[in-house]
Amino acid sequence: MVAARAGAKQACKVVVDVSPTEAAVGTRLCALFADAARKAIADKGSFTVAVPGGSVLKMLGGLKEQKGIDWSKVHLYYVNHKVLPHSDPASTHKKALAGFVQAVGLPEANVAAPLEPAPGQDLSAAASAAASDYESRLRAAAASLGLPLAQSGAPRLDWMLLGMGADGHVGSLYPNKPTLEERTAWVLPFQKSADAASITLSLPVMAAGREVVICLTGAKKAPAVRLAVEGGAQPGELPGAMVAPAPDATLTWLLDEAAAAELGGKR
Numbered sequence: 605m606v607a608a609r610a611g612a613k614q615a616c617k618v619v620v621d622v623s624p625t626e627a628a629v630g631t632r633l634c635a636l637f638a639d640a641a642r643k644a645i646a647d648k649g650s651f652t653v654a655v656p657g658g659s660v661l662k663m664l665g666g667l668k669e670q671k672g673i674d675w676s677k678v679h680l681y682y683v684n685h686k687v688l689p690h691s692d693p694a695s696t697h698k699k700a701l702a703g704f705v706q707a708v709g710l711p712e713a714n715v716a717a718p719l720e721p722a723p724g725q726d727l728s729a730a731a732s733a734a735a736s737d738y739e740s741r742l743r744a745a746a747a748s749l750g751l752p753l754a755q756s757g758a759p760r761l762d763w764m765l766l767g768m769g770a771d772g773h774v775g776s777l778y779p780n781k782p783t784l785e786e787r788t789a790w791v792l793p794f795q796k797s798a799d800a801a802s803i804t805l806s807l808p809v810m811a812a813g814r815e816v817v818i819c820l821t822g823a824k825k826a827p828a829v830r831l832a833v834e835g836g837a838q839p840g841e842l843p844g845a846m847v848a849p850a851p852d853a854t855l856t857w858l859l860d861e862a863a864a865a866e867l868g869g870k871r
């Protein structure tokens with residue numbers, strides 16, 4: 605079921621797209637991704653997309669079934685990434701390569717892999733270096749691909765695909781953290797604990813997507829979905845609700861029935 609909503613505070617068009625099961629959400633996600641890629645490539649010769657980790661990345665395995673995409677014209681970025689060697693089983697880059705990139709024939713040169721930590725490097729220093737490197741690469745790509753910039757100055761990727769945690773976190777932007785206040789940097793380091801750090805796109809870059817798709821499933825996330833879609837979160841409480849795309853953008857909530865269960869009204 606697909607419904608456009610006017611209720612949320614975003615100025616952009618908001619679509620709530622509900623499928624019966626998690627598997628059906630995965631199928632729908634890959635079909636929408638493929639449609640957007642084919643259209644962008646036909647219209648302007650390239651498709652730029654940022655993808656998250658977690659359950660949404662796994663769903664992208666279904667892209668293997670999609671036909672008619674010129675993968676040499678697709679440019680892939682990560683919404684967030686743990687500061688780890690690419691050989692680490694928890695590396696999102698490693699999972700993306702194995703999950704769909706290699707199978708569909710997306711050239712690895714078109715995948716912006718984050719800088720790996722140097723052996724023995726201090727984690728916080730490695731996170732800062734990786735964030736700064738990723739931002740430089742994104743700036744270079746924005747220039748070479750001619751990406752338009754949003755009013756915030758952030759690059760407008762064609763598709764900004766986000767997951768959201770039950771606590772409302774998107775990428776590595778967590779509730780009530782100073783990273784939510786960032787307005788200038790495109791990529792930020794975030795140290796979650798003494799032994800876990802990541803880099804993440806900033807809120808302005810997430811919001812700058814020409815299409816922003818927030819995909820999530822499961823009953824545990826239903827309260828966060830209700831708050832984000834219908835409003836009412838306290839400032840800083842729910843990062844997913846703080847992604848406010850431009851008026852000419854579309855924000856699509858791609859949900860299963862369980863995640864949509866607390867939404868009232870028409871959906």
Ligand SMILES: O=C1O[C@H](COP(=O)(O)O)[C@@H](O)[C@H](O)[C@H]1O
Nearest residue numbers: 656657658659660767768769775
């Ligand atoms: O920590 C993270 O969580 C979100 C949501 O993950 P999910 O497995 O519950 O879908 C994810 O989008 C993000 O990339 C990841 O770092």
